[in-house]
Amino acid sequence: xxxxxxxxxxxxxxxxxxxxxxxxKLNIENITNGSFIAKKADYSSxxxxxxxxxLDNETGRLVGYVAGTKEQKILVSVAGLIGKxxxxxxxxxxxxxxxxxxxxxxxxxGKTRIFLVDLTGNTNTELLLDKTLGIPRNLKLSPDNKMVSxxxxxxxxxxxxxxxxxxxxxxxxxxEIINSNASFRFxxxxxxxxxxxxxxxxxxxxxxFDTKEVPTYKIINNTDSLYPFVKEFQYIKPGxxxxxxxxxIVEVATQKVTWPDxxxxxxxxxxxxxxxxxxxxxxxxxxxxxxxxxxxxxxxxAGSRNTExxxxxxxxxxxxxxxxxxLNGGSDFLWMSENDGWRHLYKITxxxxxxxxxxxxxxxxxxKTQVRAAPKSKWVYFHASPENSLHLYLFRASLDGKxxxxxxxxxxxxGTHKYDISPDGxxxxxxxxxxxxxxRTRLVKLPAHKVVKTMEDNAALSSKIEAIHPSPVTYSEIQxxxxxxxxxxMIKPPNFDASKKYPVVFHVYxxxxxxxxxxxxxxRNYFFYQFLAKNGFIxxxxxxxxxxxxxxxxxxxSIYLKHGILPADDIAKATKAMAAQHPYINAEKIGAYGxxxxxxxxLLLVLRHPDVFNTxxxxxxxxxxxxxxxxxxxxxxxxxxxxxxxxxETAALNYVKNLKGNLLLVHGTGDDxxxxxxxxxxxxxxxxxxxxxxxxxxxxxxxxxxxxxxSQYHLFKxxxxxxxxxxxxx
Numbered sequence: 001x002x003x004x005x006x007x008x009x010x011x012x013x014x015x016x017x018x019x020x021x022x023x024x025k026l027n028i029e030n031i032t033n034g035s036f037i038a039k040k041a042d043y044s045s046x047x048x049x050x051x052x053x054x055l056d057n058e059t060g061r062l063v064g065y066v067a068g069t070k071e072q073k074i075l076v077s078v079a080g081l082i083g084k085x086x087x088x089x090x091x092x093x094x095x096x097x098x099x100x101x102x103x104x105x106x107x108x109x110g111k112t113r114i115f116l117v118d119l120t121g122n123t124n125t126e127l128l129l130d131k132t133l134g135i136p137r138n139l140k141l142s143p144d145n146k147m148v149s150x151x152x153x154x155x156x157x158x159x160x161x162x163x164x165x166x167x168x169x170x171x172x173x174x175x176e177i178i179n180s181n182a183s184f185r186f187x188x189x190x191x192x193x194x195x196x197x198x199x200x201x202x203x204x205x206x207x208x209f210d211t212k213e214v215p216t217y218k219i220i221n222n223t224d225s226l227y228p229f230v231k232e233f234q235y236i237k238p239g240x241x242x243x244x245x246x247x248x249i250v251e252v253a254t255q256k257v258t259w260p261d262x263x264x265x266x267x268x269x270x271x272x273x274x275x276x277x278x279x280x281x282x283x284x285x286x287x288x289x290x291x292x293x294x295x296x297x298x299x300x301x302a303g304s305r306n307t308e309x310x311x312x313x314x315x316x317x318x319x320x321x322x323x324x325x326x327l328n329g330g331s332d333f334l335w336m337s338e339n340d341g342w343r344h345l346y347k348i349t350x351x352x353x354x355x356x357x358x359x360x361x362x363x364x365x366x367x368k369t370q371v372r373a374a375p376k377s378k379w380v381y382f383h384a385s386p387e388n389s390l391h392l393y394l395f396r397a398s399l400d401g402k403x404x405x406x407x408x409x410x411x412x413x414x415g416t417h418k419y420d421i422s423p424d425g426x427x428x429x430x431x432x433x434x435x436x437x438x439x440r441t442r443l444v445k446l447p448a449h450k451v452v453k454t455m456e457d458n459a460a461l462s463s464k465i466e467a468i469h470p471s472p473v474t475y476s477e478i479q480x481x482x483x484x485x486x487x488x489x490m491i492k493p494p495n496f497d498a499s500k501k502y503p504v505v506f507h508v509y510x511x512x513x514x515x516x517x518x519x520x521x522x523x524r525n526y527f528f529y530q531f532l533a534k535n536g537f538i539x540x541x542x543x544x545x546x547x548x549x550x551x552x553x554x555x556x557x558s559i560y561l562k563h564g565i566l567p568a569d570d571i572a573k574a575t576k577a578m579a580a581q582h583p584y585i586n587a588e589k590i591g592a593y594g595x596x597x598x599x600x601x602x603l604l605l606v607l608r609h610p611d612v613f614n615t616x617x618x619x620x621x622x623x624x625x626x627x628x629x630x631x632x633x634x635x636x637x638x639x640x641x642x643x644x645x646x647x648x649e650t651a652a653l654n655y656v657k658n659l660k661g662n663l664l665l666v667h668g669t670g671d672d673x674x675x676x677x678x679x680x681x682x683x684x685x686x687x688x689x690x691x692x693x694x695x696x697x698x699x700x701x702x703x704x705x706x707x708x709x710x711s712q713y714h715l716f717k718x719x720x721x722x723x724x725x726x727x728x729x730x
Contacts, residue, residue, distance in 0.1 A: 024467040026534060028720065031527045032712040036464060038521065041429065041441035041455035048099025049424045057089050062104070067427040067443060068452055076104055081115050081124055088113075096141045103127075103139050103148060114139065116148060116161055127159055130166050137181055138194060142201040147252065149195060149204055151181040156195055156206060158252055169204060169250045170257065179248070180206040190270040190288065190321065190631045191245045198276050198283075203249050203302045205274045205283050210244035210266070219670055223699045233672065236630040238647075239639040242267050247274055247285050249302050260300035260307045262287050270631075273323045277350065279330040291642075292318045292635045297352065310352030313337060317560040318635050320367055327373055327380075327399060334373055334380065336365065338553040343367060345382060347399060356401040359384075364550040366392055369418050373399065374425030381408070381421055381428075381446070389550045390475060390487060390519040392416045394428070396447060408449055416520035421446070429455065433521035435473045435489065438462060469494065471533045475519070478542070480573040487517040487549065488542040488574065491533045496584075503589035503727035505537045506575075506613075508605070510544045510567040511597030512559070512636065517543045528716060535720065536728055538585065540578075544570030546636075561646040563625065563636035568604035572612045589727040591615035591662075593719055596674055596703065597622075599666075600652060603682075606663060607655035614661030615726045617719055620674045620703055621667070623682040624651040627675060656685045662726040663693040666715065668701030694722075 030036065043065075046052045050067040053075065060078030065071070078088040081104070088108030095102045104115045114127040114136070127148055129136055136150040136157075148159045154173030159166050170179040180195045195206040217235040222228045236242055244266035250257045262285055263269075272295075273286040281302040288295050297311040313319060315338070325334035327347060335346045340357070343364040347356045359365055363386035373380040379396045384405075393409035394417060409417045415434040422428065428446055433439040438458035442451050471492055477485045493502060507525065509516045522529070529539045543549055544567025546559030559566050579587040590613050592602040599621025606616035625633050625647055626640055640647045648654060663686075667679040679695070686693050696718055698705055706712035 022467055023469070024464060026468045026527060026531050028528075028531065028713055028716045031524060031531060032706075032716060036461060036524065036527050038438040038458050038461055038523065039456050040439075041431075043429065043455060045095075046420070046422050047095045047102075050422050050427050051099060052422070052429075055090060055093070060088065060090065062090060062093060062102070067422060068445060075119055076102060076115075076117050076124075078106065078108075081106060081117075081126075082108055082113070094139055094141065096145055097143055101141055101145050103141055105139070116141070116145075118145070125161055127161070128164055129159060133157065133166075140195065140197060142197045143199055144201040147201065149197065151179070151195065154178045154181070156180055156204060156250070158204070167252065167255065169252065169255055170206075170208075170248075171255070176210065176212045178209040178211060180208075190272055190292075192271060192274050194274075196274055196276060198281050198302060199278055200281060202253065203251055203281065205247065205249050205276065207245050207271050207274065208248050213241040213267075214243050215240050217672075217675070219672060219675070221670065221700055231670075231672075235672075238626055238628070238630045238633045238637065239641050240630060242290065242630065245269070245271050247271050247283070247300070249283060249300065251303065258303055258305055260285060260298065261305045262296075262298050262307060265289075272321045275324060275326075277330040278326055284324060284333075286321070286324070288319070288321055290634065291638055292321075295319055295321065297324070310350075311335075311348065313339075315557070317557040322367065325371060325373060329375065334371065336367060336371075341553050343553065345371065345380060345397070347401065358397045358399060358401040359395075359405055360401070361386065361405065362552075364552060366550060368548065370421060372421040372423075372425055374423065377425045379425065379447075381419070381425065383418065385550055388414075390517060392418065392518070392520075394419045394430075406447070408447055410449055414519075416518055435519050435522060436465065436470060436526060438465075438521050468527070468530060470530050471496075475517075478574040478577050480570060480577060484545065484570070486542050486544060486570055486574045488540060488578070489517055491529050491539040493533045493536055493538065498584050500584060501586040502536065502538045502584055503586050503723075504540055504575075504591070505532055505723055505727070506540050506542070506571070506590070506592040506602075506605075507598070508541065508571065508592050508594040508601040509596075509598035510542070510547055510571060510601050512546055512548060512556070513597065515543055515547050515549050516541050517549075528719075532720070532723070535724065537723065542571045542574050544568065544574075559636055561637060561643055561650075563633075563650055564600050564604055564622075564652075565608065565650050568601055568608055571601070572605060572609035575612050587612075588614070591617070591723050591727050593617040593619070593723075594621075595619040599674075603652045603663075604655070606661055607652055607658050610658050610660040615663075615723065616661070617664045617666060617722055619666040619715070620671055620705070621652070621665075621678060622674060623653045623678040623685075626651075627678050627681070629673075653682060653685050656682070656689050656691060659686070659689070659691045659693070662722070663691075664718070664722050665693065665695045666698070666718065668698045668703065668705050670700035671703045673703035 043054050062076040064073045064075045088106045091105045093104045106113045115124045117124045133152040139150045156169045214234045219231045268290040270288045275284045283300045285298040293315045295313040298307040300307045322336040344359045366383040369383045381396045385391045395405050397405045418431045420429040430442045438461045440457050441455040443453040479485045532539050579585045592605050594602045599618035602616040603618040605613040669676045
């Protein structure tokens with residue numbers, strides 16, 4: 001190999017030096033075979049105060065470390081549990097609230113054995129659970145460390161550690177009555193599916209799901225046996241019957257269950273959170289209505305059906321559900337609200353009567369990362385980026401609401417920073433990345449942000465990135481209306497010549513679940529972007545309105561009843577503007593691809609805007625919102641009964657007649673999330689309209705199509721071939 005010259009590139013706004021890297025030829029094989037995987041930091045989680053742990057299954061040990069010191073201790077070892085001469089693997093573990101004990105599930109000799117390890121006395125006890133009950137799930141240690149609760153099939157049990165006795169806490173569980181451990185598929189993903197011990201270890205709170213009237217969905221498997229067979233599971237389409245969900249409190253000593261009174265609309269609401277007040281036996285119940293625009297907080301006393309509604313949050317469109325966080329030992333709780341047009345943190349008294357904004361200002365608090373208020377601290381830590389919606393940083397604010405917010409991440413460190421903060425609020429793992437910089441994890445001391453230890457820098461992967469000679473990514477903002485500007489990124493081909501014209505490929509998503517323009521590591525996609533660029537394409541991404549960008553409530557809620565079509569229209573407007581501004585963009589050769597929500601987006605782009613996008617490869621997409629998940633869809637659309645016109649206006653199926661360009665449909669026939677039904681309905685409509693199109697069905701592949709060997713390679717190869725055929729050349 002010839003030596004690589006030292007050159008300078010502006011990469012994501014940073015000056016990056018490339019030197020001495022051995023050249024690597026990028027191809028679909030090494031993109032999809034794991035050659036470019038970022039390593040995760042060598043820790044698993046925080047336990048109590050300032051201790052974190054790492055599970056090392058090579059040595060069969062769970063090791064504890066004290067932040068800021070060289071102290072480390074073997075907390076659990078396989079040899080200590082089952083003997084030196086036996087082999088085993090720690091499958092999972094759960095610490096007690098105070099970190100003084102841990103429940104360990106161990107796989108050994110084809111069997112699962114469960115141990116309770118007392119870390120203060122260095123003793124362990126095997127839990128001799130009744131194997132006839134089935135596989136235990138969601139094991140939890142009571143606050144007094146005397147009982148271990150778990151779920152088997154549809155009931156909740158408690159194991160008395162001292163007396164080696166199992167107590168059945170609920171007795172009405174069945175295929176249709178499910179206590180705690182409900183399936184996510186029938187829209188219960190919005191309701192809590194866990195169970196919770198009271199502070200005095202006398203009660204367990206849980207949700208019960210009555211699924212008797214929930215519809216069943218069927219998928220045909222044509223390839224795994226000589227004769228096809230059917231896979232069945234419960235799944236709620238918009239407007240159909242939800243499971244009836246209600247909160248229960250069971251007394252451990254008597255197994256008596258009390259059902260707190262939160263109204264009778266069990267089939268048209270979700271119980272998103274159950275949380276005991278840490279200094280009493282009062283259970284706080286968060287109830288969200290079916291349209292997901294009204295959240296009520298009820299307080300129930302253990303052993304009584306009586307409740308008090310202490311707080312209500314309401315929006316005209318939809319609410320972001322937030323699990324309250326206790327402050328001051330239970331005297332107050334932390335809440336997140338957008339009632340002033342921005343997402344902020346509020347301190348609310350436990351009776352719901354007093355509410356104080358503690359993060360005032362025209363900016364958003366990020367709601368998809370940890371919010372930490374240490375028990376004895378006067379501060380709350382949160383993530384935000386008031387100056388640049390592409391980035392994310394750590395801030396803190398005074399809990400009295402009187403002080404200004406303080407940025408904790410150093411000003412010079414631009415990019416996306418996500419923190420995992422210790423329970424005492426004095427330490428954190430900082431996970432930093434940029435579009436083209438793999439995640440780097442460091443242990444830092446708060447609030448000074450002093451770096452104590454680098455946990456993982458992904459230096460090896462960074463060297464590989466240098467070796468492929470990447471093209472830089474550039475960011476820009478595109479104005480499409482007087483008060484609407486969209487974020488975008490662009491990667492140009494190597495040896496770019498502004499006097500030439502280049503075809504453009506968009507990777508799209510633009511859904512409420514994810515901000516694709518965020519300046520953070522893109523993983524495998526980053527290398528595919530570079531590969532497309534090396535093959536002569538300009539590669540781009542744009543986020544339309546409705547994505548979780550930190551631009552205020554109006555931005556995010558504007559998609560109500562316009563889910564899908566508004567961001568698609570935004571992207572099309574921005575693309576036209578970009579093509580007009582940059583003569584090197586070939587406006588006749590613009591394509592898009594995406595998966596899931598991105599599949600819907602690419603489909604809408606080619607069908608609603610054929611004058612802008614002439615080629616699209618939608619994957620695992622919706623062709624009509626009526627086919628998808630009630631819990632997700634109704635949030636942005638209401639039910640089909642309430643808003644039939646909106647469902648038809650936003651349906652990609654209804655724009656098939658506009659197709660002028662090239663369309664390739666990609667879908668797994670076994671997709672149990674976004675069903676293959678969407679593709680068959682679309683094929684029918686395309687055929688009816690006499691449109692020419694292509695289809696690649698992947699037999700029995702689920703929504704995570706890459707989980708089957710060869711699928712990801714074939715998919716990326718298909719992308720390349722189709723775009724090359726229709727966008728490259730004359």
